Amino acid sequence: MLRELGEASWISISDDGHLMRLNWTLPESALCDAFLVNYTVTTLTRPKSFSIATADDFSLIKFFANHTLDMRVFCMIAGSLSKTWWAHRVVHLTNPMPVRGARVTSSTTDEFYVSRITIDWEWPPHNDFDLFEIVVSYGIEEVSIREIPEKTVQGQGMELSILGMSHCV
CATH class of the missing domain: 2.60.40.10 (Immunoglobulins)
Structure with a gap:
């Protein structure tokens, strides 16, 4: 049929x-x-x-x-x-595999006190990246926690731009 x-x-x-x-x-x-x-x-x-x-x-x-x-x-x-x-x-209807091995691969601060941190991680095998998002949470001390839903290409990390200490006051 x-x-x-x-x-x-x-x-x-x-x-x-x-x-x-x-x-x-x-x-x-x-x-x-x-x-x-x-x-x-x-x-x-x-x-x-x-x-x-x-x-x-x-x-x-x-x-x-x-x-x-x-x-x-x-x-x-x-x-x-x-x-x-x-x-x-x-x-x-299974839970996605967790991201493992998150690490900072580079960290720089420019003349305007803007920090750029590049992070990378080990990609979970067998996940359908069209249906799941990777969410990156970060914050400076405990001032604010931000979440970035990240649609990335498998095998690539991401760069976070964070304002310097003047942003935290």
């Missing part, structure tokens, strides 16, 4: 409190008045499937930590499955 449906669309996921929100985008050519959401927890000893019918272009489901889900959304017209559109995604 899945071959008859053609190319699957993408299902995006986001956090919604203690639940997981599934979102999908319907092409203009597909006419659907409802959707059938089917998801299977594949990493259980006996995989378990759940189904939800919804008229919205999203659905809220339980977050299954440290499991793999096979999620499918089907188009429905007048209470029957339609072959006009579908979406699919397999998601591994």
Whole structure:
């Protein structure tokens, strides 16, 4: 049956409190008045499937930590499955590997008392860097802690520009 449906669309996921929100985008050519959401927890000893019918272009489901889900959304017209559109995604709900070996590779201060610190780290293997961000937190003593969500290219560190001591007063 899945071959008859053609190319699957993408299902995006986001956090919604203690639940997981599934979102999908319907092409203009597909006419659907409802959707059938089917998801299977594949990493259980006996995989378990759940189904939800919804008229919205999203659905809220339980977050299954440290499991793999096979999620499918089907188009429905007048209470029957339609072959006009579908979406699919397999998601591994595991924690990302932590960054290890963070180190300062260079530190300079210019004539305007602006410090530049270059940091580097060991990149975790097998992480999907399109789905996870590396967050760098830093501060001068305990004056302020800043977080920089860092979208970096694997294998490259980052440079932080920090004002000198006049900034801390």
